[in-house]
Amino acid sequence: MKTAILTVGTEILFGQIVNTNTVYLTRELNNLGFDVLYHYTVGDNPDRVTEMMEMALKDVDVIITTGGLGPTQDDLTKEVACRVFKDELIMNETALEAMKAYFTRTGRVMPENNVKQALMPSRSVVFQNDAGTAPGFALEHDGKYILCMPGVPREMYRMWEISARPFLERMSDSVLSYRMLRCFGVGESHLETMLLPLIDGQTDPTIATYAKEGECTVRVASKRPTKAEADAAVDEMVAKVDEIIGEYCFSHDNEDLVQVVADKLLSKGLTIASAESCTGGLFAAALTDIPGISASFMAGLVTYSNEAKMRDLGVSADTLEKYGAVSEETAREMVEGLYERTGCDVCISVTGIAGPGGGTPEKPVGLVYIGFKYGDKCFVTKKLASGASRKWTRNHTLLSMLDIVRRNI
Amino acid sequence: MKTAILTVGTEILFGQIVNTNTVYLTRELNNLGFDVLYHYTVGDNPDRVTEMMEMALKDVDVIITTGGLGPTQDDLTKEVACRVFKDELIMNETALEAMKAYFTRTGRVMPENNVKQALMPSRSVVFQNDAGTAPGFALEHDGKYILCMPGVPREMYRMWEISARPFLERMSDSVLSYRMLRCFGVGESHLETMLLPLIDGQTDPTIATYAKEGECTVRVASKRPTKAEADAAVDEMVAKVDEIIGEYCFSHDNEDLVQVVADKLLSKGLTIASAESCTGGLFAAALTDIPGISASFMAGLVTYSNEAKMRDLGVSADTLEKYGAVSEETAREMVEGLYERTGCDVCISVTGIAGPGGGTPEKPVGLVYIGFKYGDKCFVTKKLASGASRKWTRNHTLLSMLDIVRRNI
Secondary structure, eight states, X not given: OEEXXXXXXXXXXXXXXXXXXXXXXXXXXXXXXXXXEEEEEEOSOHHHHHHHHHHHHTTOSEEEEESOOSSSTTOOHHHHHHHHTTOOEEEOHHHHHHHHHHHHHTTOOOOGGGGGGGEEETTOEEEOOSSSSOOEEEEEETTEEEEEEOSSXXXXXXXXXXXXXXXXXXXXXXXXXXXXXXXXXXXXXXXXXXXXXXXXXXXXXXXXXXXXXTEEEEEEEEEESSHHHHHHHHHHHHHHHHHHHTTTEEESSOOOHXXXXXXXXXXXXXXXXXXXXXXXXXXXXXXXXXTTGGGTEEEEEEEOSHHHHHHHHOOOHHHHHHHOSSSHHHHHHHHHHHHHHHOOSEEXXXXXXXXXXXXXXXXXXXXXXXXXXXXXXXXXXXXXXXXXXXXXXXXXXXXXXXXXXXXXX | OEEEEEEEOHHHHTTXXXXXXXXXHHHXXXXXXXXXXXXXXXXXXXXXXXXXXXXXXXHOSEEEXXXXXXXXXXXXXXXXXXXXXXXXXXXXXXXXXXXXXXXXXXXXXXXXXXXXXXXXXXXXXXXXOSSSSOOEEEEEETTEEEEEEOSSHHHHHXXXXXXXHHHHHTXXXXXXXEEEEEEESSOHHHHHHXXXXXXXXXXXXXXXXXXXXXXXXEEEEEEESSXXXXXXXXXXXXXXXXXXXXXTEEESSOOOHHHHHHHHHHHHTOOEEEEESTXXXXXXXXXXXXXXXXXXXXXXXXXXXXXXXXXXXXXXXXXXXXXXXXXXXXXXXXXXXXXXXXXXXXXXXXXXXXXXXXXXXXXXTTEEEEEEEETTEEEEEEEEOOOSSHHHHHHXXXXXXXXXXXXXX
């Protein structure tokens, strides 16, 4: 099944917004086993949008659009879709009611111009918008399809998952099955080298490696006539991959590391607390992003200043004076103090130099100490996240902390 | 001057790479006062690349391409550019020498197939590649131009700065100036309605509104013969826009809200501490993302459990029992306890129901109380963040907290 992704919106052509929708949809379509032939981005100009759609229809089976479904005058995707797919807009009462309910639920008055958003192509399958006002839709003409979704990423992601992806899955003739093996603590070229004997000469299942922000992912995919066959081929290959890289792999199902850690804590009934300096609350924020984690995560202390380290964790003034805030000794006293304070089963602490300032030859930017305590196990790990930005150092430190918890509980 | 950006490369259509070249070039072209009419991304397919170029030439004066200049067989941008711009490839001795010098400089032997990279359109202006092997070029036909650059971002950025941008600057007859006014606490339709008297009938400066994850941005832009004229026109319009929406606007220069808050805290020499429940450390993590904030941010307490709220902030068991953890009373005791504990100039607390579980008819998901204390000012604000997801509720709460700090210090 061949597809094209069309982004409608002047703001992207001004260069102020990154087209994350297209990145997301491209990945999703590839994962479904659909080919993506083009990306187009065009402004709020009906003639150009028409031209793009007509050009795409020569090659592709499905056009996916985002943007241009808003309530303002320059939002025109629906009108153009009707022109190209030979339909007309009519008021969709269900969509109108849903929109009114949305405004009531969020305690606001619906502006009159929002009514325009409930006009839908007469033959379309309407996709409800659970996260905003503009509904989306799928429309068919001559065996070709257009799927239109809103441009606000949050609204689009949700509509994609709930409505658009299932709609496309029903259209496909072969079934693609894939698993994403997520790894931490190993570089992409090393991973690829290890897997080369499996990758060489493979046509199905395929094995591909990707690097992303300090993590690596191995994608094992197979396209077969039935789901059972595709699943079996993937599972068999995953077992082989696992024999080689199992140590680094934290998920076989594309879960985030934080989700894996949260699941493990919850299933084991363990409580956890954190004491953070250089990450400034990132660990606590990441873990509390997981619904239901309140059964495990009890407390986090962001002891950014030395005073806070002493007052809230009982780090001694001597230690700070003698070894410095960024030291193995401080990390150890932080995690011990955290345990004394909270009594949690698992305690983790971190102190480091996130940069860009504050580094010295002895303690360069990127130097991080992570303290960990669980039962009798209590240790401090030194990490050097080198040569990167503050954001990268903080994020990589967060992943290191999560990986330490994952490996040690 | 109208432009289109064409990205050639299959890897982007697999969804594993973000098209950062296009983001960069779009911003640069806009800053030069060029209009970007389209973005296209297409795979290594000569017919499709040809079709894209021919379509673009109907509307635009300049096509900018990245990618497809490599040494392998599927690198085809030069061949297609010659076909569309009626030229032929010949060996460019200068480019060949530069390439040989590059290999010598980096201590490697030039593979034979790299010679292909020194074939250039006979009429082209060649752009030297200082950071890699593939030269770029500009080619003219019938008063229209194509500029081709390599796809490796590092090589492209450098070629753009040294050769391509100066080439275009010599072609431009006007200068664009713009400012991005970022707003919080107001929806896009409401913003547009307020600004309608200014927007209606405007051709230059132009005013446009954009929505992005709970925020809105107003872009004011003007294109004039000189930079001074464009700047003056923008500033005059920004003053008018400000009179109408000034209350919501936190930056005139496209800064993030957290950056604005950090700057304000640092410039006033104020210390700050946070006590978070539902946001679980997001506020602390966001603020500590800003370099140098250690002069202001002292400590954060993530009091996720009731026990932590009592132990670390002195919230009374009575209050938790009588009013619940998510209540005005608890938020107030949290911020008061935080002040007692840390003595920071500015203290902020938050407690709420991030969902998806835990909501009741009286206390629905999205209900949040934010406590604030600065000097004699001490209050609790109730918010109902009615977003779809836990992530959105937490992020929107974070922005609300930052906005409260911004407005009250």
